[in-house]
Amino acid sequence: MLFFTxxxxxxxxxxxxxxxxxxxxxxxxxxxxxVCVVNPTHSLKYAPTRCAAAQASTEQGILxxxxxxxxxxxxxxxxxxxxxxxxxxxxxLEVVVPHLRQTHRINILQGAExxxxxxxxxxxxxxxxxxxxxxxxxxxxxxxxxxxxxxGHPQFFATMMLIGTPTQADNFTxxxxxxxxxxxxxxxxxxxxxxxxxxxVISDGDCxxxxxxxxxxxxxxxxxxxxxxxxxxxxxxxxxxx
Amino acid sequence: MLFFTxxxxxxxxxxxxxxxxxxxxxxxxxxxxxVCVVNPTHSLKYAPTRCAAAQASTEQGILxxxxxxxxxxxxxxxxxxxxxxxxxxxxxLEVVVPHLRQTHRINILQGAExxxxxxxxxxxxxxxxxxxxxxxxxxxxxxxxxxxxxxGHPQFFATMMLIGTPTQADNFTxxxxxxxxxxxxxxxxxxxxxxxxxxxVISDGDCxxxxxxxxxxxxxxxxxxxxxxxxxxxxxxxxxxx
Numbered sequence: 079m080l081f082f083t084x085x086x087x088x089x090x091x092x093x094x095x096x097x098x099x100x101x102x103x104x105x106x107x108x109x110x111x112x113v114c115v116v117n118p119t120h121s122l123k124y125a126p127t128r129c130a131a132a133q134a135s136t137e138q139g140i141l142x143x144x145x146x147x148x149x150x151x152x153x154x155x156x157x158x159x160x161x162x163x164x165x166x167x168x169x170x171l172e173v174v175v176p177h178l179r180q181t182h183r184i185n186i187l188q189g190a191e192x193x194x195x196x197x198x199x200x201x202x203x204x205x206x207x208x209x210x211x212x213x214x215x216x217x218x219x220x221x222x223x224x225x226x227x228x229x230g231h232p233q234f235f236a237t238m239m240l241i242g243t244p245t246q247a248d249n250f251t252x253x254x255x256x257x258x259x260x261x262x263x264x265x266x267x268x269x270x271x272x273x274x275x276x277x278x279v280i281s282d283g284d285c286x287x288x289x290x291x292x293x294x295x296x297x298x299x300x301x302x303x304x305x306x307x308x309x310x311x312x313x314x315x316x317x318x319x320x
Numbered sequence: 321m322l323f324f325t326x327x328x329x330x331x332x333x334x335x336x337x338x339x340x341x342x343x344x345x346x347x348x349x350x351x352x353x354x355v356c357v358v359n360p361t362h363s364l365k366y367a368p369t370r371c372a373a374a375q376a377s378t379e380q381g382i383l384x385x386x387x388x389x390x391x392x393x394x395x396x397x398x399x400x401x402x403x404x405x406x407x408x409x410x411x412x413l414e415v416v417v418p419h420l421r422q423t424h425r426i427n428i429l430q431g432a433e434x435x436x437x438x439x440x441x442x443x444x445x446x447x448x449x450x451x452x453x454x455x456x457x458x459x460x461x462x463x464x465x466x467x468x469x470x471x472g473h474p475q476f477f478a479t480m481m482l483i484g485t486p487t488q489a490d491n492f493t494x495x496x497x498x499x500x501x502x503x504x505x506x507x508x509x510x511x512x513x514x515x516x517x518x519x520x521v522i523s524d525g526d527c528x529x530x531x532x533x534x535x536x537x538x539x540x541x542x543x544x545x546x547x548x549x550x551x552x553x554x555x556x557x558x559x560x561x562x
Contacts (some may be wrong), residue, residue, distance in 0.1 A: 231470050251502075261526075262508040281355075283533030284503075291525030 113193040113303075114185065116222075119206045156272060158182075170296070174241050174272065175217050178210060186210040186217065190287045196222050199297050203232040210241075213308050217241040218269060220306060221276050234293045236265070236278065236304060237285035244271040248311065254286050255305040256296040257283075263296070268311065322548075326386065356427065356433040358464075361448045398514060400424075416514065417459050417484050420452060429549040436546040438464050441539050445474040452483075455550050456492070459483040459510060462548060463518050476535045478507070478546060479518065479527035486513040496528050497547040498538040505530075505538070510553065529545065 156174055158181075159164035167177055176194070178184045187209060196207040207222040219239045226232045236254050240247040247269045256263045265286035270279050279285055296302060359472035398416050398421075409419055420426045429451060438449040449464040461481045468474045478496055482489040489511045498505045508526035512521050521527055530538070538544060 091531050226450060228473050229472055231473075260510050262506070263528075264504070264506040266504040268502050283531050284537060286505075287527055287529075287531055287534060292529060 112187060112191075113195055114129065114187050114188050114209060115195045116185075116207045116209050118196070118198050118201055119182075119208055134215075162201060166192050171272075175210065178219070182208075184208050184210055184219075186212055190214065190309070191305070191307045194220055194222070194303070194306055196302045197300065199234075199293060199300050199302050201223070209231065211238075211308070214310060216246065216250070218250075218252070218308060219272060219276075220304075221280075222302075222304070223276075223280055225280065227281070232290055234288040234290075234302075235280045235283075235285050236288075237279050238267075238269045238306070238308070239272045239274075239276060239279075240269045241272050243273065247271045251309050253307045253309075253313050254306075256288075256302070257305065258296045258298065258303075261295060263292070269308075321444060354429060354431050354433075355437055356429050356451060357397075357437045357439060358427075358449045358451050360438070360440050360443050361424075361450055362492070407489045413484065413514075417452065420461070421500075424450075426450050426452055426461075428454055430454050432456065432551070433547070433549045436462055436464070438544045438546070438549055439542065441466070441476075441535060441542050441544050453548065453550070456552060458488065458492070460492075460494070460550060461518075462546075464544075464546070465518075465522055465523075467522065469523070474532055476530040476532075476544075477522045477525075477527050478530075479521050480509075480511045480512045480550070481514045481516075481518060481521075483514050485515065489513045493551050493553050495547075495549045497549075498530075498544070499547065500540065500545075503535070503537060511550075 083273055095282050102254075155168045156171055158167040158177065165181070167181065175186070179186060189211075190213045192211060194207070194209060198205075201224070203224040203226045205224045209220050211218040211220055217240075219241060220236070221239065222234060222236045224234050238252040238254070240250060250269050251266060252269050253264060253266045255265075267284075270276075270284075292303060347552060377506050397410045398413055400409040400419065407423070409423065417428070421428060431453075432455045434453060436449070436451060436534055440447075443466070445466040447466045451462050453460040453462055460481075461483060462478070463481065464476060464478045465473045466474050466476050480494040480496070482492065492511050496507045505528075509526075512518075512526075535544060
């Protein structure tokens with residue numbers, strides 16, 4: 079009997095997943111893009127000040143990893159970038175992807191344009207939705223974070239990081255697009271390198287930022303569909319570098 | 321001597337204005353758009369709860385003006401929409417434009433695409449930057465507001481209102497675009513009618529919202545250039561109306 083109950087639960091889950099997939103497909107149907115349902119990563123081990131020490135040196139133009147040890151540190155070592163896990167792992171850039179896949183079970187998707195469908199947006203902050211994205215010969219990490227920058231006022235922050243160096247990151251442009259209810263919001267920027275801290279990118283606000291009310295306007299039944307596109311950088315003729 | 325000092329001050333002001341105009345032109349040079357320098361409208365008479373009574377009825381689908389009087393009210397009368405003036409004026413839709421121009425000295429610009437250059441972004445909240453925009457046979461009101469929705473955390477809200485009815489507003493789409501430092505942020509939506517309260521649009525967060533940090537990333541020397549485009553509505557094929 080218990081077996082049948084479990085089977086029935088699993089079938090219900092599958093139907094729910096299929097329904098979410100279908101909804102996301104409807105949202106971005108014109109593009110025929112790959113839709114990925116991303117469940118939240120929620121951990122009580124959240125350490126918001128993890129990067130505080132590293133931020134000062136990053137602001138001075140010195141690239142340093144987020145974790146600082148008493149011993150001399152190899153600047154090419156990357157700390158685990160899975161933001162809410164407080165994972166003590168460190169490794170070279172080349173082994174970040176296998177670590178994220180194997181240890182943290184983060185999915186990796188292929189294709190220049192995908193739809194990231196974050197579920198359960200109502201969950202309390204801090205919560206992260208994370209996925210890896212492989213295209214144009216590189217791997218990128220998309221992080222959507224719900225965080226209370228100001229107590230009692232959760233906001234959503236979305237950014238794309240290149241699993242590579244800042245010089246490599248400068249060759250790309252990423253676009254995040256929300257599109258629902260006759261409203262459209264687009265954010266385009268150069269991805270940051272994973273050698274910089276995702277925490278500092280978010281605390282600087284240098285990413286797509288959504289208030290709860292805007293997130294609700296764009297979400298459907300507790301899920302937020304974000305269209306993602308990555309291209310190689312072109313010089314924006316209409317843009318001034320001042 | 322005083323005369324020459326005043327003349328010198330006026331010349332300096334003109335040079336400053338010309339410089340800002342030049343900078344805005346550089347930002348959006350490719351489009352060859354009209355650039356309008358908009359100085360802030362700052363008033364101590366701010367009455368944030370002005371629309372509170374009207375909001376409840378608007379949410380129930382009943383369109384009502386923001387000012388309520390004890391006597392029976394003509395629903396076609398529009399209160400003065402200049403948000404920070406607490407102006408007691410009321411009038412029919414046809415005379416809103418002359419009132420805003422004559423009483424509040426709000427400029428009106430022609431053209432489907434313009435650049436709105438808001439100066440002095442550092443001024444404390446509440447502050448508004450307002451302009452009228454005439455195109456496609458209608459007049460629109462662009463309001464950029466700096467407001468502390470959460471105490472101590474000012475945000476910028478930008479929205480476009482049609483000086484017309486909600487049915488007329490449904491025929492248009494407006495786009496606001498920020499573009500600087502290899503970052504681009506676009507907001508597209510249907511304009512709201514001026515018969516709805518600008519205060520309630522902003523409190524609902526149904527507009528372009530910028531945190532102070534994002535506003536700083538997009539502004540240059542205390543000025544924020546917003547590209548504005550208005551088009552007649554097309555059905556977004558990639559959009560789902562759920």
